[in-house]
Amino acid sequence: MRNIMVIDLRVLPVLFHLRHHALMCRLHLEHLDLLDAMIAKLDAQIEEMMVPFRVARDRLMSIPGLGPMAAAQALGEIGTTPQEFFATAAKLASWAGMCPGNHESAGKRRSGRRRHGNQHLQPVLVEAAWSAVRHPGYLRSLYHRHVMKNGGYRSQVAKKKAIVTVAHAIIDIIWHVLATGTPYHELGEDYFIARKDPDKEAQRLIAKLEALGHKVTVEPLVA
Structure with a gap:
């Protein structure tokens, strides 16, 4: 069965x-x-x-946040000698659309939006900026400085403004690297701290404490 x-x-x-x-x-x-x-x-x-432009691409890759593809895209948009078309790094940044708008009337600023620029280069610069701020160095320090200046890390607007500032710094660095033919020189994460005048910084901190109601007495540190 x-x-x-x-x-x-x-x-x-x-x-x-x-x-x-x-x-x-x-x-x-x-x-x-x-x-x-x-x-x-x-x-x-x-x-x-990219074989004919490999040297220029390698120099760009010394900039934090720029990998092989991002460097190639940057070269494809601005070439290897940007100084021939843009007299200064600021002019290149303006062409790329990484400069904030400056619409003022009667002393009042109406808008801080970025100007329209190269729509192919802008996303590359912003992506490179996000990559750069994940690693210790000048660009991360710059990001932190501007985030705090614009409202702190709880503010998405502050972080977006700060990342545009970093992207602007990157296009500025790109111009200098290509124009001078030298790789990027890292300024260090303590760049903004090191360049402060110690006496002025001490006076600023004392004034801040006094404004909070504290009496401050400063004595030199004995070695």
Whole structure:
């Protein structure tokens, strides 16, 4: 007597549903493999095209936040000799759209939005800025300084303004690196602290404490 397998008809929709999802997963994975292959081909072509500009790209990669692709994109937009087209780093930053607007009337500033600029270069600079502020150095110190100046880390607006300031600093550095032919020189995370006048900073802190109702007596430190 043969064994007869009985299938509950209520299970069939579930089986078909699972089979459909398995097919969709295979198709998505095949699509991802295809995209990876396309990206690899494009990366190889970019590397081939960057051979004449490899020295300039390597110099740009000395700037925190700029990897091989970001450096290549920057070169593709501004070239290897930006000083021929932009007399100063400030002019390049303005062309790139990394300078804040300056709309004033009767002494009142109406808008601080960035000017429209190169729509291909702007995202690269902003992404590079976010990458740069994750590592110790001058650019992270600059970011922290401007975040605190604009409202602190709880303010999303303050962080966005600060990252634009860092992106502006990066395009400024790019101009100098390409114009001088020298790699980026790290100023250090203590740059802003080191450049302060000790006496003026002491007076500022004393005044701040006195404003809070404290009496301050300053004595020289005995070695």
